[in-house]
Amino acid sequence: MQIAVFPSGLSSLNTLQCCLSFINEGDNWTCWIISTPETRSVCERFEEYNPKIKAIFHDDLAEELEKANDDIEFNFLIGPSTREEQLRTLSLLFNHSYIPKFWFIEESPGRKNEKRFLSSYADTKIPMSILEKTVVRSVLLADDLSFIQANRIIWDVHSSRFIYNIQFPNNASRFDNTKIRDFQDEALGIFQEAQKRFGKHAVEGRHPPLGRFGWHQNAHDRFQQAGFRGGR
Secondary structure (H helix, E strand, C coil), rough: CCCEEEEECCHHHHHHHHHHHHHHCCCCCCEEECCCCCCHHHHHHHHHHCCCCCEEEEHHHHHHHHHHCCCEEEEEEEEECCHHHHHHHHHHHHHCCCEEEEEEEEECCCCEEEEEEEECCCCCEEEEECCCCHHHHHCCCHHHHHHHHHEEEEEECCCCCEEECCCCCCCCHCCCCHHHHHHHHHHHHHHHHHHHHCCHHHHEEEHHHHHCCCCCCHHHHHHHHEECCCCC
């Protein structure tokens, strides 16, 4: 049996995508995701979604390793979670005499799209599974679902990210500097809250060209500094 074990990162859907990519590689694959107090509830949702995913709280990993048998081959994914959680998980594996095969997430930019793989240091590649919108909706917490619906945030299956497209009102071209600032404050607040909920790299902010509204360059610069994409 092949077990992929790694701690969950705060970009929880990236964690799920990695789990499903391993599992979809064959019937002999399962996945252990190690959760922290911050990621425990969402990891348990992944376990409910797919029985081949096992959510293990970080304080319980040693006990699970003690119950493992010699037929198990452990695999460890480098990348998700903090360095401390990664090292802690690896230390427990080594302390129980398990030396895993190491994997990492590989980005392969192409002309038309960006492909992502799970790659091992033995030159094995597993294509990253696509997370359909139905899957994302089924694993999100009710409060997160309400948040993305209220703010018209969509899931993009091609980039595996949430997209927050700012919706401008019809009278945006008549905004004075104070209203522009207030509008940006609200948009930036939504964007930052989305990053807090789903992970900084799991959310992309976009806005239309600001020239159509006659907004000053400063407004464009402020959006760009906050991490939004969009033209002047």
